Amino acid sequence: MWGRQPVQDECVMTTETMTIRQMCDAFGVTARTLRFYEAKELLFPQRHGTRRLFTRQDRARLTLVLRGKRFGFSLEDIRQLLDMYDRDGSNAAQLTRTFQLAEARLHQMEAQRTELDVAIAELKSEMDKTATLLAGFRRAAE
Amino acid sequence: MWGRQPVQDECVMTTETMTIRQMCDAFGVTARTLRFYEAKELLFPQRHGTRRLFTRQDRARLTLVLRGKRFGFSLEDIRQLLDMYDRDGSNAAQLTRTFQLAEARLHQMEAQRTELDVAIAELKSEMDKTATLLAGFRRAAE
DNA sequence: AGCGTGCTTTACCTTAACGTAAATGTAACG
DNA sequence: CGTTACATTTACGTTAAGGTAAAGCACGCT
Numbered sequence: 001m002w003g004r005q006p007v008q009d010e011c012v013m014t015t016e017t018m019t020i021r022q023m024c025d026a027f028g029v030t031a032r033t034l035r036f037y038e039a040k041e042l043l044f045p046q047r048h049g050t051r052r053l054f055t056r057q058d059r060a061r062l063t064l065v066l067r068g069k070r071f072g073f074s075l076e077d078i079r080q081l082l083d084m085y086d087r088d089g090s091n092a093a094q095l096t097r098t099f100q101l102a103e104a105r106l107h108q109m110e111a112q113r114t115e116l117d118v119a120i121a122e123l124k125s126e127m128d129k130t131a132t133l134l135a136g137f138r139r140a141a142e
Numbered sequence: 143m144w145g146r147q148p149v150q151d152e153c154v155m156t157t158e159t160m161t162i163r164q165m166c167d168a169f170g171v172t173a174r175t176l177r178f179y180e181a182k183e184l185l186f187p188q189r190h191g192t193r194r195l196f197t198r199q200d201r202a203r204l205t206l207v208l209r210g211k212r213f214g215f216s217l218e219d220i221r222q223l224l225d226m227y228d229r230d231g232s233n234a235a236q237l238t239r240t241f242q243l244a245e246a247r248l249h250q251m252e253a254q255r256t257e258l259d260v261a262i263a264e265l266k267s268e269m270d271k272t273a274t275l276l277a278g279f280r281r282a283a284e
Numbered sequence: 285a286g287c288g289t290g291c292t293t294t295a296c297c298t299t300a301a302c303g304t305a306a307a308t309g310t311a312a313c314g
Numbered sequence: 315c316g317t318t319a320c321a322t323t324t325a326c327g328t329t330a331a332g333g334t335a336a337a338g339c340a341c342g343c344t
Contacts, residue, residue: 020291031291036332050292050339071261072254074330084268092279099272102265109262116255123213123248130241137234162321173321178302192309192322217301 017046017053027062037065040075042082061085081105159188159195169204179207184221213247 020031037043038052042065045052054062061082068078084098162173179185180194184207187194196204203224210220223243226236 030332032332032334035292040331052291068261069331071257073261076330081265084272092276092283095272095276095279099269099276102269102272106262106265106269109258109265113255113258113262116251116258119212119214120248120251120255122209123244123251126209127241127244127248130237130244134234134237134241137237141234172302174302174304177322182301191311194321 017055018059020052020054023054023059023062026059027066029062029066034062037062037075040079042075042079077105159197160201162194162196165196165201165204168201169208171204171208176204179204179217182217182221184217184224213244214251215247219243 018026020034023029023034024031034043034045034052034054038045043054043058043061045054045058047053064082064085065075065078068081069075073081080101084102160168162176165171165176166173176185176187176194176196180187185196185200185203187196187200189195206224207217207220210223211217215223223240226240230236
């Protein structure tokens with residue numbers, strides 16, 4: 001009735017590779033997002049003809065990308081962090097550079113945490129004032 | 143509405159009004175920012191000829207704007223809060239609304255901090271791995 | 285052969301909070 | 315009067331993370 005999904009006889013769900021739509025469904029992102037991430041060198045899907053085939057590695061990377069995004073990091077930050085997870089450039093110089101990148105990121109994150117703590121404390125203080133005012137109003141209303 | 147200021151023909155340096163540059167120095171913002179905030183109806187400086195003169199109210203409002211920004215509110219959110227306050231800041235219903243907005247924002251910020259803590263822990267863990275690898279390389283290099 | 289559907293690329297659109305540049309104005313100093 | 319030092323308006327530029335539209339392949343089915 002509706003167009004049935006073309007059943008791939010040979011490439012049966014080995015979970016080896018996934019089409020773009022399978023990725024969208026699996027991760028809850030749009031196709032545009034996956035293509036965008038490829039353009040930004042966050043993912044490196046293979047091609048079968050013109051079609052993208054996302055590998056196990058792409059899925060692992062995408063998981064990390066989405067986690068990083070939840071933490072509020074930019075895609076560029078994430079790309080650099082992914083290079084750290086990919087310690088395939090296993091020479092000491094590369095690892096050292098990677099480590100330094102991570103260290104810088106860590107400092108940024110800790111600074112961000114400190115700022116967030118300050119902001120939270122300030123906001124709480126402001127809310128206390130407002131709450132006090134409100135309490136006064138409610139007493140006056142009786 | 144809140145108090146009119148004395149007409150000043152001579153440019154006496156009262157603390158009543160400030161030029162744009164005095165404002166920049168006092169608040170650590172650029173002139174572009176002040177003009178932008180005026181365009182966005184966050185500030186309402188008077189004019190002396192073509193020049194802006196920022197009043198005590200403007201300074202109070204700018205203080206609130208900058209505080210709101212530290213809390214992560216958008217300028218549009220801030221404008222609405224300021225407008226509410228202007229219309230009838232001493233209205234219990236509006237104070238309640240303000241409080242609720244602040245509460246929601248506080249929850250967001252606390253959630254953000256929790257996630258940030260997780261991310262920091264994970265990153266530290268990855269850095270440990272990298273450091274261990276590096277130590278191995280350095281031993282091998284001797 | 286035709287149809288429907290999915291995938292592809294190319295390319296312009298969006299939002300926030302300003303930055304930056306150009307052209308012009310004006311006020312004070314010397 | 316000229317120069318200097320700000321001030322003003324207008325208007326286009328920037329960045330991030332995609333959205334959206336257009337138009338063309340590439341199939342599998344009938």
